[in-house]
Amino acid sequence: MNENNYPKLHNAMWPGVVGKGPDSEPVIAFDTMLDLTAAAEVDGVKFDGVDLALFEHIDVNLDDDGIKRLADKVSGHNLKIGSLVAPIWGGPAMGSKEERTQFVEMVRKSCHIGQRLTELGVRPSGVVRIDSASSPHSWDADPSGNTKLIAQTFREACDVAADFGEKLAAEGEICWGGMHSWKTMLETLEAVDRPNMGFQADMAHTLLYLLGYNRPQDRILPDDFDWNDRAALTEGLKTVSDALRPWTIDFHVAQNDGTVFGSGSHDKTGRHCQALDPNGKLDVANDAGFWLRDENGQLTKTFKHICWDGCMFPNAVMTNQQTWNDILATMIEVRKKHGWYEV
Known part of the structure; x- marks a missing residue:
């Protein structure tokens, strides 16, 4: 029996929303996602909490009574709340002054919800997640100028977040301008230069950083890479994680088959695979250690979930209970390898 009780294991609610919609499949209701998460169980272990999207499922304009109802609903499933995704896509971080003001306002509203959930005792850990809300193609028109604009917007958002005691995590994903390669992501983070700015690493997306999909000059693995070459893959994962781990304040366990995919209105990005997909290129439980341990192999304990x-x-996959049991089993293996115990 493994005694590790940290990091806590959360399930994301936004897979019920992302890539769904009129030109895809219907959004999966928040209550359905919550029920499936709460029902998952492996050898007596259950999910500890959920991370939330403040769009579609949850209105970012919730008043305090609405926030209390949300806290009660999630708590009623014996779950905590962790990180929140701010709905910043109406105002690109490198857009006009008005658009950038809108971006910061969405961060402010998200941080208010986060602060209230923390005060209500249902959110013991977590950050507010953002991205640039801009495409790599648009960013390419003026890389230096656009990175400066993104950094300026992120700084303003950080200053607002600090008033609520919140940290912001920039999502490392190949579909967001200025964040679409490991080097551009690092440059953006360094340009922001705020103590409450960090990086949100997702194993599926950071794997795509090695392939330079939207920025070939930053590619690490060769074009004809043989996925059976585990030593080269390990070196590539180490390069990216060593560069970005010092910034990492939020972490997603995930699997990827080394390809890109998009559905609904979502641009092509790293294809998430099911936990047990035989085409997955990652040894998930092992490779999570690149982010959960430092360069000397010591646990960082930087985040609590x-x-x-x-x-x-x-x-049909998302509403199958076995999908979530398999995911939970994978998360448990990560915690066995890279977790710790706290009283």
């Missing part, structure tokens, strides 16, 4: 992320799956 980790979250599963798997988006753009068919609803």
Whole structure:
């Protein structure tokens, strides 16, 4: 019996939303996602909490009574709340002054919800997640100028977040301009230069950083890479994680088959695979250690919970209880290898 009780194991609610919609499949209701999460169980272990999307499922304009109802609903499933995704896509971080003001306002509203959930005792850990809300193609028009704009917007958002005691985590994903390679992500983070700015690593997306999909000059693995070359893959994962781990304040466990995919209105990005997909290129439980341990192999304990992320799956997969049991089993293996015990 493994005694580790940290990091806490969370499930993401946004896979019920991302890639769904009129030109795909219907959104999966928040209550359904919550029920499936709460029902998952492996050898007596259950999910500890959920990370939330403040769009579709949850209105970012919730008043305090609405926030209390949300806290009660999640608590009623014996779950905590962790990180929140801010709905910043209406105002690109490198857009006009008005658009950037809108971006910061969405962060403010998200941080208010986060602060209230923490005060209500249902949110013991977590950050507010953001991205640039801009495409790599648009960013390419003026890399230096656009990175400066993104950094300026992120700084303003950080200053607002600090008033609520919140940290912001920039999502490392190949579909967001200025964040679409491991080097551009690092440059953006360094340009922001705020103590409450960090990086949100997702194993599926950071694997795609090695392939340079939207920025070939930053590619680490060769074009004809043989996925059976585990030593080279390990070196690549180490390069990216060593660069970005010092910034990492939020972490998603995930699997990827080394390809890109998009559905609904979502741009192509790292294809999330099911936990047990035989085409997955990652040894999930082992490779999570690149982010949960430092370069000397010591646990960082930087974040108190980790979250599963798997988006753009068919609803038939998402509403199958076994899907979530398999995910939970994978998360448990990560905690066995890289977790710790606290009283």
